[in-house]
Amino acid sequence: MRRGGAACELASPIIVERCPSLEEFLARHLQPRVPLVIIGAMDDWPALSQWSDMGYIKEKAGSRLVPVELGRHYLDDNWSQTLMPMAEFIESHIEAANARTGYLAQHALFEQIAELQHDIIAPFYTVFHRCLAL
Numbered sequence: 117m118r119r120g121g122a123a124c125e126l127a128s129p130i131i132v133e134r135c136p137s138l139e140e141f142l143a144r145h146l147q148p149r150v151p152l153v154i155i156g157a158m159d160d161w162p163a164l165s166q167w168s169d170m171g172y173i174k175e176k177a178g179s180r181l182v183p184v185e186l187g188r189h190y191l192d193d194n195w196s197q198t199l200m201p202m203a204e205f206i207e208s209h210i211e212a213a214n215a216r217t218g219y220l221a222q223h224a225l226f227e228q229i230a231e232l233q234h235d236i237i238a239p240f241y242t243v244f245h246r247c248l249a250l
Contacts, residue, residue, distance in 0.1 A: 120197050121176075123149070128149065129151075130153060131145070131151075131152045131153070132153045132155060133151075133152065133155045134154075134155060135157055135159075136154070138240060139208055154239070154241060157239040157241070158239075159238055161235065162235040162238065163187075163232075163235035163236050167235065170206050170210060170211060173206060174203045174206060176202035176229060176231045176232055177201050177202040177229040177231070178201060179202070179204050180204065180223075180228055180229055181199045181200065181201060181202075182199070182200065182202050182220055182223060182225070183197060183199055183220070183221035183223050184197065184198055184199070184200055184205055184209070184218050184219065184220060184221060185219045185221045186198060186216060186217070186218050197221065202229075202250050205218065205220065208212045209227075
């Protein structure tokens, strides 16, 4: 990799592995502290199938007000922020063919709409990360 004209090298290799078992994870990855990319850990998340159906999101969160940023970025002359119901955001900025660019602003969505959090399953690997941080 190159960055700023100089070579950028990693201090250690990055391991990519598909969902190691708990035993494999503990034995091979917990102590060496080598960067690990785990692929496939989200394959069983309900969100992967349910959230592709905007009707599902509207059913769970359609009436909730959410902050929306309008425009490509905050330096655009026509950039603004507004609050709107989630259903309106979906209809105006996701489903509409020629929609104005709109982003769900940085927002604690799961605190407001806990039903959506149930569609995400934290992999068991994250428990060990939390234990090591203590």
